[in-house]
Amino acid sequence: MPPKSEAVLRYEVIDRCLTNIYKRFPSMEDLLYKCERELKHSYTVHTIQRDIHAMKFDEDLGYMAPIKFSKQSNGYYYDDPNYTIRTFGINDKEIEAIELAAGVLQHFKGIKVNDTYNHAVDKLFSALDIKKSSKEESLANAIQPEESVYMRGMEHFEILINSIKKKISVSFIHYSYEKKSFKTIIIHPYLLKESNKRWYLVGYSEEHKEIRYFGLDRIYDPILIDKEFVSNNKNDLRNLFNNKIGINQIKVYEKKNFSLTADENVSEKLEDIKIWVSKEMANYIKSMPLHASQIIREQEEGDLVIILNLVPTLELISLILSYGQNMCVLKPNWLKEEIIKVLHNSAEQYKHGPF
Amino acid sequence: MKKKKEVPKASGGYIISNPEIGSSNENVQLLRIVLTKVETKIDFGYQATDFYDDGGWIKINPLTFIRPSGSSKKFILTNAYNIPFGPEVLQMNSTIGWRYFSLAFPPISEEVDLIDLIEEEFGDKNDFNFFRIKLNEKEKKYKIY
Numbered sequence: 001m002p003p004k005s006e007a008v009l010r011y012e013v014i015d016r017c018l019t020n021i022y023k024r025f026p027s028m029e030d031l032l033y034k035c036e037r038e039l040k041h042s043y044t045v046h047t048i049q050r051d052i053h054a055m056k057f058d059e060d061l062g063y064m065a066p067i068k069f070s071k072q073s074n075g076y077y078y079d080d081p082n083y084t085i086r087t088f089g090i091n092d093k094e095i096e097a098i099e100l101a102a103g104v105l106q107h108f109k110g111i112k113v114n115d116t117y118n119h120a121v122d123k124l125f126s127a128l129d130i131k132k133s134s135k136e137e138s139l140a141n142a143i144q145p146e147e148s149v150y151m152r153g154m155e156h157f158e159i160l161i162n163s164i165k166k167k168i169s170v171s172f173i174h175y176s177y178e179k180k181s182f183k184t185i186i187i188h189p190y191l192l193k194e195s196n197k198r199w200y201l202v203g204y205s206e207e208h209k210e211i212r213y214f215g216l217d218r219i220y221d222p223i224l225i226d227k228e229f230v231s232n233n234k235n236d237l238r239n240l241f242n243n244k245i246g247i248n249q250i251k252v253y254e255k256k257n258f259s260l261t262a263d264e265n266v267s268e269k270l271e272d273i274k275i276w277v278s279k280e281m282a283n284y285i286k287s288m289p290l291h292a293s294q295i296i297r298e299q300e301e302g303d304l305v306i307i308l309n310l311v312p313t314l315e316l317i318s319l320i321l322s323y324g325q326n327m328c329v330l331k332p333n334w335l336k337e338e339i340i341k342v343l344h345n346s347a348e349q350y351k352h353g354p355f
Numbered sequence: 356m357k358k359k360k361e362v363p364k365a366s367g368g369y370i371i372s373n374p375e376i377g378s379s380n381e382n383v384q385l386l387r388i389v390l391t392k393v394e395t396k397i398d399f400g401y402q403a404t405d406f407y408d409d410g411g412w413i414k415i416n417p418l419t420f421i422r423p424s425g426s427s428k429k430f431i432l433t434n435a436y437n438i439p440f441g442p443e444v445l446q447m448n449s450t451i452g453w454r455y456f457s458l459a460f461p462p463i464s465e466e467v468d469l470i471d472l473i474e475e476e477f478g479d480k481n482d483f484n485f486f487r488i489k490l491n492e493k494e495k496k497y498k499i500y
């Protein structure tokens with residue numbers, strides 16, 4: 001939160017004076033004295049008069065405070081005895097912004113990220129006395145993020161985010177779809193990472209003695225335990241994931257005789273990936289790069305050659321395959337060969353089964 | 356429709372992560388023990404094999420118990436999560452089926468170092484019998500936060 005401006009601090013002091021039931025109708029001298037005393041700064045009467053005017057009429061400020069002057073009591077007061085800027089200090093534009101943000105977060109509702117989320121939003125709106133717009137009017141309806149389906153394990157989101165925040169180690173049971181086996185894991189959690197609509201817990205695994213990630217859908221019964229926390233001082237995890245498309249990097253030793261398996265550690269081994277893109281797809285790839293590292297070399301015929309510098313992942317392969325005949329890996333050879341193998345096997349499967 | 360049982364959240368107490376076991380059932384993996392004042396919960400993982408075409412089935416005898424090793428004092432099963440009490444069975448439906456489940460027993464004294472978990476006394480290899488499960492290995496026992 002940015003620091004409050006001095007003017008806002010004065011508005012707050014004036015507000016406290018006007019809502020002080022033990023000293024009603026503070027005079028200009030009272031307000032000046034209070035501001036100077038609390039903020040340890042000298043002000044003029046004109047400054048306080050200007051503050052009162054802003055609190056009453058400044059639409060950008062949004063208070064629209066019902067401040068009146070009583071000649072009889074020679075002091076200021078709020079016309080509405082329940083008014084205070086502490087609950088009404090939000091203007092229409094800010095309400096719209098909150099509604100919009102709430103709309104963006106709507107897609108989390110269905111997947112039960114956080115039981116308290118809905119309640120918190122309701123409480124916020126209620127505390128601010130914002131009437132929620134009707135469904136037809138709501139700004140939130142003007143945006144439609146992709147629908148998220150419920151993923152098993154999302155019920156752990158809250159406990160895991162708290163463990164990350166408070167740096168508490170976690171014990172859980174993990175089931176590996178690939179190895180078809182269970183493991184008891186103790187993790188020092190650092191990050192919750194979303195990739196392709198799946199969420200992963202990233203942290204130092206005591207079992208593996210390195211930073212690993214675990215799909216939330218494969219995590220069972222997490223329990224916070226009292227164990228000295230191993231902090232992550234070596235790796236900038238956010239940058240580490242920026243070097244990939246997705247999360248499931250391919251095991252290095254399997255690249256020669258590759259099969260679709262993932263390496264669950266998060267090390268960083270960058271490779272140049274050279275890909276041909278058809279002219280039909282060229283504009284799409286130019287307007288939305290496959291990866292931030294993408295370099296484009298335009299060909300005379302309108303087709304492209306792009307070069308990506310990243311850690312190869314299963315998601316990269318899926319992405320390339322999703323473009324069908326409009327995309328073709330030129331380099332490295334192991335990746336090219338693997339994609340040929342996948343396409344061949346897939347074609348054989350369509351022709352002959354095993355269905 | 357049966358109401359799904361919720362696994363209660365652990366509070367206070369200890370966990371024993373991947374405890375050492377003297378001898379164990381080969382079909383099911385004992386993964387963790389959660390010792391609280393309310394219960395002794397034991398977590399298991401079951402992976403179907405290709406022994407049966409459809410992966411077979413699992414169930415738990417409601418008279419399953421734990422006992423301090425060498426003692427005759429029995430702590431009978433109080434609850435089972437994600438596994439039915441026999442004779443009802445849970446079909447795996449395929450050879451790649453799997454199940455994480457937990458069995459709950461009454462709380463046991465912190466003084467107990469070793470326990471046995473017995474589904475069938477003098478049973479065969481299909482019964483969930485585990486002997487001499489270590490509860491007080493320092494490097495595997497952690498206080499619940």
